[in-house]
Amino acid sequence: MELDLSQTDHLLTTTRAVRKRMDLERPVPRELILDCLRVAIQAPTGGNTQRWRWIVVDEPDKKAALADMYRAGWKPYLEQSKQARADQGLDPETAVSDSADYLADRMHEVPAMLIPCLLDRGDGPGYWGSVIPAAWSFMLAARSRGLGTVLTTIHLFSERDAADLLGIPDTVSQAALIPIGYYTGDDFKPAKRRPVEEITYWNTWKQTDPTA
Template sequence: MTLNLSVDQVLTTTRSVRKRLDLDTPVPREVLTECLTLALQAPTGSNAQGWQWVFVEDADKKKALADIYLANARGYLSLPPPHYPEGDTRGERMDRVRESATYLAEHMHEVPVLMIPCLQGRVEQAPQLSASFWASLFPAVWSFCLALRSRGLGSCWTTLHLFGDGEKQAAAVLGIPYDEYSQGGLFPIAYTKGTDFRPAKRLPVEAVTHWNSW
C-alpha cells in the first residue's frame, strides 16, 4: 500500500510511532526492501556506503533485544522529566510522550520487525567528530523512515538499548561484529493503526532561527 501523500505531507507527518504500531499485521520483506532501496540513495561521506542493515523477525531474537531495551528504559523513564517554561508545548505533551515511551518499552518484543542500522567503524575511535561519523548513516536512516510512512508503516528512532553494555549485548545476539561496526539505533517497524498523522506542535521557527550570528 502506497499512500497518496505529497513530499511536504510525508515530511510533516512522519511521527515517532509507538502506541499506534499494529502489532498483529505482518510486514512483508519486499516492502522493507523497497524502503531500503530508496534509503540507500541518501548521501554518505566519501561515497563510502559503509552501512549495514539488520532486520530481525525471529521471535527469540526480538525478545532478547527487547529485554536489553526494557532494562535500560526502566532507569531512563524513572528520571524526572525535563522542566520547560509554562506554556511551552514541549512540557504540555511530556506526560503523553513518557506514557507512549513506556508502552513501547513493554511491547517492543511484539513488533513485527526490529531493525538496527550499523555503520562501519567504532564511533568512539573515529578520527573525526562523531557528527561527521554519523552523517554517513543518519540521512539514509531518516529516508528509510520517510519511505515507511509513504507506505502506511511507522517506526520510532530509539537508542536506549545502546546504553551501558547494551550495544555489545545486542551485537552478540545478532552476530554483529562489535569491534567493526557501530549501531545507530533500534527501530520497531509495523503498519500503523490508521494513517491520519498530522504535523506536531513545534517551537515557532522564529524561536530557533539565527541569521549571521547567534
C-alpha cells in the same frame, strides 16, 4: 518531474514517532522492508563512503532478547527523566514518556526491528551523519507505504549484548533500533514546534530579523 509539494511536505511534516498506533498483529513483508531500504540507501554519506549495513530482525526469539535489553535500559532512563522533571517543578508524566513506556512494554511484539550499522567504530558528526540521514529516509519511505516507525537508541546501553546476539563484529557500530509495523488509523498531523523564525538566526547568533 515537478514534485507535488502538498504530498512531499505532508510526508515530511507527519512522519511521527509511531508507538501506540503500531499494529502488532499484522506482519510486515520482508520485500516491503527491502523497498524502503532501497530508497533509504540513496541518502548522503561523508565522502560517499556508504559504510552502512542494515540488520532486520524478525525472528521472535531475537526480538524478545532485544526487547529485554531495551527495557533494561528504558526503565532506569524513564525514572531518571521523571526525577529530573520533578526537580524542575514540572509534571513528571509527559505524553512522550507515556507513549514510550507503552512501546517498551510491547517491544518484543513489534513485527520487525531495523538496526542501522556502520562498519567502523567512530564518533562525531561525520560519523553518525553517515547513517542517520538514511535511517530517516527509511522512516519516510516506510510512512509512504503505510508503515510506522520510531527511531530508538535505548538498546545501545546494551550494544555489546545486542552485537553478540546478532553476530555483529566488535569493529561495527549500531546507530539505533527502529521498530517497524503497519500503523493504525488514516493519517498523522504535524507536531507542535516553536516558530521557525524564533530559532533561525541570520549571519549572527541570535539575529532573528531576516530583513536586518
